[in-house]
Amino acid sequence: MLSPLRVAVTGAAGQIGYALLFRIASGQMFGPDQPVILHLIEVPVDKAMHALEGVVMELEDCAFPLLAGTVCTSDATEGFKEVNWACLVGSKPRGPGMERADLLKDNGKIFVGQGRAIDEHAAADCRVAVVGNPANTNAMIGAAQGERIPAERWTAMVRLDQNRAVGQLAKRAGVSVADVTDTYIFGNHSPTMFPAFGLAKIGNRPATEVLDGSYLQGEFLETVGKRGAAIIAARGASSAASAANALVDHVRGLVTPGKVQSVAVKSDGHYGFDPAVWAGLPVRTTETGYEVVEGLTLDAFAKEKIAATNAELVSERETVADLLP
Numbered sequence: 001m002l003s004p005l006r007v008a009v010t011g012a013a014g015q016i017g018y019a020l021l022f023r024i025a026s027g028q029m030f031g032p033d034q035p036v037i038l039h040l041i042e043v044p045v046d047k048a049m050h051a052l053e054g055v056v057m058e059l060e061d062c063a064f065p066l067l068a069g070t071v072c073t074s075d076a077t078e079g080f081k082e083v084n085w086a087c088l089v090g091s092k093p094r095g096p097g098m099e100r101a102d103l104l105k106d107n108g109k110i111f112v113g114q115g116r117a118i119d120e121h122a123a124a125d126c127r128v129a130v131v132g133n134p135a136n137t138n139a140m141i142g143a144a145q146g147e148r149i150p151a152e153r154w155t156a157m158v159r160l161d162q163n164r165a166v167g168q169l170a171k172r173a174g175v176s177v178a179d180v181t182d183t184y185i186f187g188n189h190s191p192t193m194f195p196a197f198g199l200a201k202i203g204n205r206p207a208t209e210v211l212d213g214s215y216l217q218g219e220f221l222e223t224v225g226k227r228g229a230a231i232i233a234a235r236g237a238s239s240a241a242s243a244a245n246a247l248v249d250h251v252r253g254l255v256t257p258g259k260v261q262s263v264a265v266k267s268d269g270h271y272g273f274d275p276a277v278w279a280g281l282p283v284r285t286t287e288t289g290y291e292v293v294e295g296l297t298l299d300a301f302a303k304e305k306i307a308a309t310n311a312e313l314v315s316e317r318e319t320v321a322d323l324l325p
Ligand SMILES: NC(=O)C1=CN([C@@H]2O[C@H](COP(=O)(O)OP(=O)(O)OC[C@H]3O[C@@H](n4cnc5c(N)ncnc54)[C@H](O)[C@@H]3O)[C@@H](O)[C@H]2O)C=CC1
Pocket: 010, 011, 012, 013, 014, 015, 016, 017, 041, 042, 043, 048, 089, 090, 091, 092, 093, 094, 110, 130, 131, 132, 133, 135, 157, 158, 160, 161, 189, 238, 239, 240, 243
């Protein structure tokens, strides 16, 4: 029997939290043999903590064999103590008419405190997945607060964008999602992101041979880039179930050696990104961590799009300069 992993989830009583916790506890994130202890972190507000009690009652009522315990707290020190994974979901979602970058000032602050608490109290092997928006820049802020946990262990989620891109390509081509491969997101989790259709394959053929260029350069990019806003317009609330599902994929991928997926990581200059921004990139999981997949061929159109999303990430960093040590 494996010893339990401690997994922190912030915003545990929120929308994504509600769609996520049951999947972690059932083994979908860390596998069917891996017990977990969930550290559920919320704001110190009665309504949120009370809602969290209800969520814990429901977790108990599922009788998950892999759920080895829960810790409920609004205290970051207790919440992140000895955790092996921190899923940072807790933060404000945007409403209709807003861009994710509009959340920068309010949400950015959260990642200063949590970055410090993780660095001081988490297990030495702790890895972090940031979901709260704007996710790339929040990961950069959090990572910058620490000295003990290497910045490379801080990742942000662009897997939802990858899944959206795969879904759109499959629908357009009239094939199963299983037939769509090599679909990677470069850059920011924002409308400037670039789903690199030039690398994607549909039924083992280049997507550019299966679908026409005007669709790929136009409607496809627009639909994937603005999908979050379309869901807010339709639901009146931001995507939650698909976001939780993408986080399960993101973490599962990062604990599965050989898996290649889109992850926002410290760019270190790959594919022309500023070295200090967190950019969506194709990432391969290794036995000890991950590596960026190098050497993929990008055409002039792709390079122009990557330059634009990089410029946005650099400008977000300038906006939060006061939150960086
Ligand atoms: N990266 C991505 O692909 C996606 C990111 N998101 C983002 O995820 C975040 C959460 O979304 P929802 O769950 O729908 O929002 P929500 O409002 O339903 O839940 C957020 C929860 O976080 C809690 N919270 C706020 N500050 C906190 C803190 N400092 N510590 C702990 N908990 C805190 C709130 O009390 C609330 O319960 C938003 O920023 C949203 O924009 C949403 C979908 C996709």
